[in-house]
Amino acid sequence: MTTTNCREAVRELWRFLDGELPPDERLGVEEHLERCVRCCGELEFAQALRGVLAAQRAEPMPADVRARLEQFIDDLE
Numbered sequence: 001m002t003t004t005n006c007r008e009a010v011r012e013l014w015r016f017l018d019g020e021l022p023p024d025e026r027l028g029v030e031e032h033l034e035r036c037v038r039c040c041g042e043l044e045f046a047q048a049l050r051g052v053l054a055a056q057r058a059e060p061m062p063a064d065v066r067a068r069l070e071q072f073i074d075d076l077e
């Protein structure tokens with residue numbers, strides 16, 4: 001998965017957190033977040049996000065987080 005860009009990565013985060021993403025696509029998102037200063041710098045909740053992933057919780061993403069991601073995608077466009 002070398003085609004993952006910022007918009008794709010942020011969009012996939014929703015499914016990523018819901019545990020609906022296939023393993024290969026999960027890797028694409030994880031690798032993007034690790035490498036992309038833009039996403040990690042812009043997304044203030046990146047660390048909390050990683051904490052959730054580390055705990056492997058399957059809780060729905062809070063509405064405010066979803067709204068932030070929506071805004072972030074808008075900014076990319």
Ligand SMILES: [Zn+2]
Pocket residue numbers: 005006007009032036037038039040
């Ligand atoms: Zn990015």
